[in-house]
């Protein structure tokens with residue numbers, strides 16, 4: 001097995017995990033009861049990744065939320081710490097073993113409530129329920145979450161059944177692993193936690209918060225490449241601005257997302 005501390009050489013590319021962002025996960029204060037994401041993964045070095053940047057990174061550093069990774073590898077079988085095996089029934093690829101995944105999930109469960117409403121346990125999976133803003137809101141209202149990142153052909157079904165694991169998908173496409181999906185879901189969730197975004201109002205006005213896509217945004221310069229900012233936005237008339245924004249949001253949603261528009265129109269028919 002390769003030395004995990006040694007940068008691996010892939011041809012001309014030397015890949016080494018940067019020390020700094022990972023230190024964020026251990027060397028920062030944690031506010032008692034702060035929302036926590038536990039990630040079960042074969043690639044803990046992928047975290048915090050982009051979550052260590054900007055507003056989510058600052059909030060992580062301040063202990064407004066916490067991140068823990070649980071590596072599958074130490075729970076692997078035998079000298080080589082094997083975590084996967086051939087699919088039963090044949091076919092391409094490898095499957096993560098139930099016993100190995102279970103041991104890692106047990107480790108992740110330490111100190112977390114058993115109630116899945118308070119602490120959802122989620123397998124990132126293209127077969128899952130598509131992730132959306134309502135799911136992000138539900139996860140942000142929990143005490144924390146455990147995210148199981150698959151690799152190869154995925155994980156043995158029995159462990160998903162046994163641990164009552166919810167499957168959630170990032171979208172109708174296939175990734176090579178759950179790590180990017182986990183980061184996307186954590187990002188969407190963490191920005192809803194109190195104090196993470198400077199301006200709390202911005203999560204109330206943005207796309208998907210009321211079932212509509214957001215209106216277009218503009219800033220200086222007032223004229224760019226001969227294109228003006230819509231005059232109503234420069235009028236200082238708050239009522240007119242709000243009306244314009246609502247109309248633009250409705251128009252965009254109708255044009256781009258008939259699915260969202262139908263739901264919105266149904267709920268707002270009595271307006």
Ligand code: SAH
Pocket residue numbers: 123124125126127148149150151152153154155168169170171172173174175176177178179181
């Ligand atoms: N054989 C599986 C795909 C495995 S892809 C199938 O056909 O359903 C390998 C891993 O990447 C999965 O175990 C899952 O954790 C992750 N993954 C792939 N696509 C994903 C998606 N759309 N959303 C969330 N996770 C995904």
